[in-house]
Amino acid sequence: xxxxxxxxxxxxxxxxxxxxxxxxxxxxxxxxxxxxxxxxxxxxxxxxxxxxxxxxxxxxxxxxxxxxxxxxxxxxxxxxxxxxxxxxxxxxxxxxxxxxxxxxxxxxxxxxxxxxxxxxxxxxxxxxxxxxxxxxxxxxxxxxxxxxxxxxxxxxxxxxxxxxxxxxxxxxxxxxxxxxxxxxxxxxxxxxxxxxxxx
Amino acid sequence: xxxxxxxxxxxxxxxxxxxxxxxxxxxxxxxxxxxxxxxxxxxxxxxxxxxxxxxxxxxxxxxxxxxxxxxxxxxxxxxxxxxxxxxxxxxxxxxxxxxxxxxxxxxxxxxxxxxxxxxxxxxxxxxxxxxxxxxxxxxxxxxxxxxxxxxxxxxxxxxxxxxxxxxxxxxxxxxxxxxxxxxxxxxxxxxxxxxxxxx
DNA sequence: GTCTATATGCGGATAGAC
DNA sequence: GTCTATCCGCATATAGAC
Numbered sequence: 051x052x053x054x055x056x057x058x059x060x061x062x063x064x065x066x067x068x069x070x071x072x073x074x075x076x077x078x079x080x081x082x083x084x085x086x087x088x089x090x091x092x093x094x095x096x097x098x099x100x101x102x103x104x105x106x107x108x109x110x111x112x113x114x115x116x117x118x119x120x121x122x123x124x125x126x127x128x129x130x131x132x133x134x135x136x137x138x139x140x141x142x143x144x145x146x147x148x149x150x151x152x153x154x155x156x157x158x159x160x161x162x163x164x165x166x167x168x169x170x171x172x173x174x175x176x177x178x179x180x181x182x183x184x185x186x187x188x189x190x191x192x193x194x195x196x197x198x199x200x201x202x203x204x205x206x207x208x209x210x211x212x213x214x215x216x217x218x219x220x221x222x223x224x225x226x227x228x229x230x231x232x233x234x235x236x237x238x239x240x241x242x243x244x245x246x247x248x249x
Numbered sequence: 250x251x252x253x254x255x256x257x258x259x260x261x262x263x264x265x266x267x268x269x270x271x272x273x274x275x276x277x278x279x280x281x282x283x284x285x286x287x288x289x290x291x292x293x294x295x296x297x298x299x300x301x302x303x304x305x306x307x308x309x310x311x312x313x314x315x316x317x318x319x320x321x322x323x324x325x326x327x328x329x330x331x332x333x334x335x336x337x338x339x340x341x342x343x344x345x346x347x348x349x350x351x352x353x354x355x356x357x358x359x360x361x362x363x364x365x366x367x368x369x370x371x372x373x374x375x376x377x378x379x380x381x382x383x384x385x386x387x388x389x390x391x392x393x394x395x396x397x398x399x400x401x402x403x404x405x406x407x408x409x410x411x412x413x414x415x416x417x418x419x420x421x422x423x424x425x426x427x428x429x430x431x432x433x434x435x436x437x438x439x440x441x442x443x444x445x446x447x448x
Numbered sequence: 449g450t451c452t453a454t455a456t457g458c459g460g461a462t463a464g465a466c
Numbered sequence: 467g468t469c470t471a472t473c474c475g476c477a478t479a480t481a482g483a484c
Contacts, residue, residue, distance in 0.1 A: 127439065128437035128438050128439065129434065129437070130434055130435065130437065130438055131438050131439055163370075166370070166373070167366045167367070167369070167370050168366070170366065170369040170370060170373055171362075171365065171366050171369060173369075174365070174369055192406070192409075192410070192430075193430065193434065195406070195409075196402065196406050196427075196430055196431060196434055197434050199402045199405070199406075200399075200402060200431065200434055200435060203395065203398045203399060203402065206398070207391070207394070207395050207398075210391075210394075211391070228395075229438065231391075231392065231395055232395060232399065232435055233435050233436065233438065235328065235329055235392065235395055235396050235399055236329065236399060236431055236432050236435035236436070237432065237435070237436065238327035238328070238329065238330075239327050239329055239330050239428065239432065240326065240327065240330055252462060252463045252464085252472080252473085253463090253472065253473070257472075257473080278452090278453065278454090279453080279454070279455090280453085288473075288474090289473075289474055289475085290454095291473075291474060291475070291476095292472080292473050292474070294454090294455065294456075295472080295473070295474095296472095298455090299454075299455070300453095300454070300455090
């Protein structure tokens, strides 16, 4: 018989998630979260650097998954395809079955500027991780960073649509759509060095 | 004779800039900044919402300039070109002659995670402002957001290179280069609906 | 628990504009 | 004289360091 209930981190995340949804981020204290999880405030701060961090636990696993996928991907694909395929694989594993949870998490973040700042920091960290993974495959650092940024643009566009009520398609498909949208936006410039198929 | 020395805001910004460069952001107190500017701590917080904000004053002018340029731009151009031209115009006005200052400011920010968070927030706000300006020209909101994100990707790529010691070309030119790089990155996908000029 | 620093609320002072 | 912009003083909530 275990000395404590298992998965303290998970219980703290769940408790925080509930309380933030019920009464908002600012009006929730760390003491409340710990109490609902059956733990102490001290234990909370052992697991999370600050109150915000409890909402961003999934992020690091997502990042690791993506970096793994990029490293494993075939050498012949163009870099942006490598990134989008990695995003699709990670989405299947970690997002696809949690649309409701992801949506509610997004609502909590959208309601609080502090949390938005942290979210942006995480996205920036993910961009740098992706760029590093691309650089490890031989891409020059500048192009790697640009490609990673483009990939995250695709990801954000897809997730934004995926978390809308009217949308029911899988995230994998919306990622493909978003990539195509980015290509369209980027291709429609006066600086044409490429012409349409048909003359 | 005026009751106070003029331009309290400017003096506070200059004092903060110096002190952050001399001894870092964290090791500088608001009291020190105010003292060097010949003002009090309370006055500092009358002008700036928090300590970080004193470094981000130029940003709002930059944003206004860009939004103005987008609104004034010819209707016939593709959206991403509209954004990049607006960035070029605003860069000529506000950045080109301050490369050293911009570089030092960037170094201060790069040395502090708190300031990076704020920088990312400002960039996100700029993306939304650009998207709103594009939407006002008739572009649908989703494409507007994607185009604005792509534009800021171009801006970041160009500024990153512009603030490197070895680089001496004008920012306007680096923006054109970065746009071309983004087009290249986005076009090199397996999902080809466009073919190269030459067969 | 004390100390320092950030940040906010409220009141009030004074020079110059009207 | 009134109004506004600019600035100052005091009290205080909060958070982290020690």
